[in-house]
Amino acid sequence: MTGLAFIFPGQGSQEIGMGKALTDAFPAARAVFDEVDAALDQNLSKLMWEGDLAELTMTANTQPALMAHSVAAMRALEAAFGVSASDALFVAGHSLGEYSALASAGAISLADTARLLRIRGNAMQGAVAAGEGAMAALLGADLAQAEAACEAGRATGGVCEIANDNAPGQLVLSGSKAAIDAACEHARANGVKKAMALNVSAPFHCSLMQPAADAMAAALADVTIHAPVVPVVANISATPTSDPGTIRQNLVDQVTGRVRWTESVQFMVARGVTATAEAGAGKVLTVMQRRIEKSLNGFTLGTPEDLEAFAAFIKGEAHV
Incomplete structure (x- = not known):
């Protein structure tokens, strides 16, 4: 078999x-x-x-x-x-x-x-009050780009972590809303094909x-x-x-x-x-x-x- x-x-x-x-x-x-x-x-x-x-x-x-x-x-x-x-x-x-x-x-x-x-x-x-957390997908990004985006997100003082490594070019971030927004902005400005917010009810798979x-x-x-x-x-x-x-x-x-x-x-x-x-x-x-x-x-x-x-x-x- x-x-x-x-x-x-x-x-x-x-x-x-x-x-x-x-x-x-x-x-x-x-x-x-x-x-x-x-x-x-x-x-x-x-x-x-x-x-x-x-x-x-x-x-x-x-x-x-x-x-x-x-x-x-x-x-x-x-x-x-x-x-x-x-x-x-x-x-x-x-x-x-x-x-x-x-x-x-x-x-x-x-x-x-x-x-x-x-x-x-x-x-x-x-675990997290409605509206305080967010998740975003980075399409076309590698792990190094995702980590750099997370670092930019954390510079806001919030939580921003890689939640899912689903497949090459498909990574998901999770954390505080402002931090995720900043991470997406950084990703778009640094060659990531697409950074899009996900319609989820909570920021899963992060320290929040x-x-x-x-x-x-x-x-x-x-x-x-x-x-x-x-x-x-x-x-x-x-x-x-x-x-x-x-x-x-x-x-x-x-x-x-x-x-x-x-x-x-x-x-x-x-x-x-x-x-x-x-x-x-x-x-x-x-x-x-x-x-x-x-x-x-x-x-x-x-x-x-x-x-x-x-x-x-x-x-x-x-x-x-």
């Missing part, structure tokens, strides 16, 4: 109707949504399939919703086609997707994962999120974490771990830390990964990885048709 990694999307991939086709086709997927609804004491699945996009996009709803779709895809893949996380070399997720990866690899129970993401969403939303990190440390202290069936490549380190204590600390640190996605993908490729399967909503990570490593074969696992095509690929590889 090919060198496989399952990857899991983060915030921004949500849409009304997400996961409904999986539920209609696979009882195992339906069971995931039922369990998440019960854990949250909320009809989250109804919101996902019939609700208002603005309500779904509220961070406290988006995070468990995306995780539910991802895990539903993985459970359906295993129940219907006999393919699971244990068939991969690694799992990895972007930001909240790291929780989806851990749930799919058996490290955290589905109910606990849903409750943790509800806490995480509320804590991240409440420390109150949310503290909340997650308290929440995670009460949760049982098992060793995952395969190593999880962590956002904060871009290296794999199966140690429950390290996983717990990584989940705290990633709230304020940089999502090192470029390095995570590069690490997995260097360790033999030749194909990825993005479980859940959309194909953001699959598109981004083309900028990181063109040789990677990328699949998405969001619909029944996706699962069938991927299973056919895996079974074909197994008989080569």
Whole structure:
């Protein structure tokens, strides 16, 4: 079988109707949504399939919703086609997707994962007063240009940090609004192709999120974490771990830390990964990885048709 990694999307991939086709086709997927609804004491699945996009996009709803779709895809893949996380070399997720990866690899129970993401969403939303924080994307910038922009931003006295290293030429800054504005101005004046503010509700993955990190440390202290069936490549380190204590600390640190996605993908490729399967909503990570490593074969696992095509690929590889 090919060198496989399952990857899991983060915030921004949500849409009304997400996961409904999986539920209609696979009882195992339906069971995931039922369990998440019960854990949250909320009809989250109804919101996902019939609700208002603005309500779904509220961070406290988006995070468990995306995780539910991802895990539903993985459970359906295993129940219907006999393919699971244990068939991969690694799992990895972007930001909240790291929780989806851990749930799919058996490290955290589905109910606990849903409750943790509800806490995480509320804590991240409440960490900074509305209007005080901002995020911006730098397109066409390298890390040195992004660091220089951050330095210019910090000269205002505010916080300005690299929040996401998503792919070559796609970096995201996070921090105080005035500092982010100054960083964008500096970037534009110094050859960066595009510096644009992002429509986000809070400045994620920067030191302003420390109150949310503290909340997650308290929440995670009460949760049982098992060793995952395969190593999880962590956002904060871009290296794999199966140690429950390290996983717990990584989940705290990633709230304020940089999502090192470029390095995570590069690490997995260097360790033999030749194909990825993005479980859940959309194909953001699959598109981004083309900028990181063109040789990677990328699949998405969001619909029944996706699962069938991927299973056919895996079974074909197994008989080569």
